[in-house]
Amino acid sequence: xxxxxxxxxxxxxxxxxxxxxxxxxxxxxxxxxxxxxxxxxxxxxxxxxxxxxxxxxxxxxxxxxxxxxxxxxxxxxxxxxxxxxxxxxxxxxxxxxxxxxxxxxxxx
Ligand code: FES
Numbered sequence: 001x002x003x004x005x006x007x008x009x010x011x012x013x014x015x016x017x018x019x020x021x022x023x024x025x026x027x028x029x030x031x032x033x034x035x036x037x038x039x040x041x042x043x044x045x046x047x048x049x050x051x052x053x054x055x056x057x058x059x060x061x062x063x064x065x066x067x068x069x070x071x072x073x074x075x076x077x078x079x080x081x082x083x084x085x086x087x088x089x090x091x092x093x094x095x096x097x098x099x100x101x102x103x104x105x106x107x108x
Contacts, residue, residue: 018053
């Protein structure tokens with residue numbers, strides 16, 4: 001069963017920006033794309049172990065919403081967490097939704 005955790009008000013998440021959150025599952029990075037889709041992925045860059053993903057640049061590659069790590073610039077799919085530059089690496093992904101004015105992340 002999924003438990004939903006409130007993270008921040010919708011207004012606190014500007015388009016094409018990320019916010020960090022610390023959940024029981026570890027650091028999570030929450031993103032709103034410029035077309036108002038929400039994504040939540042792990043907050044730690046697997047290439048360097050630093051919790052920098054929420055500060056990454058939101059973009060897209062061939063229609064796939066992405067975030068580029070601010071450190072070494074590897075690009076990750078926001079949909080699947082897969083690293084598009086290195087198939088061996090990926091970020092965990094989490095369900096995320098907007099309910100009322102609040103953005104929530106789901107954990108099992
Ligand atoms: S913190 Fe990631 S490479 Fe330095």
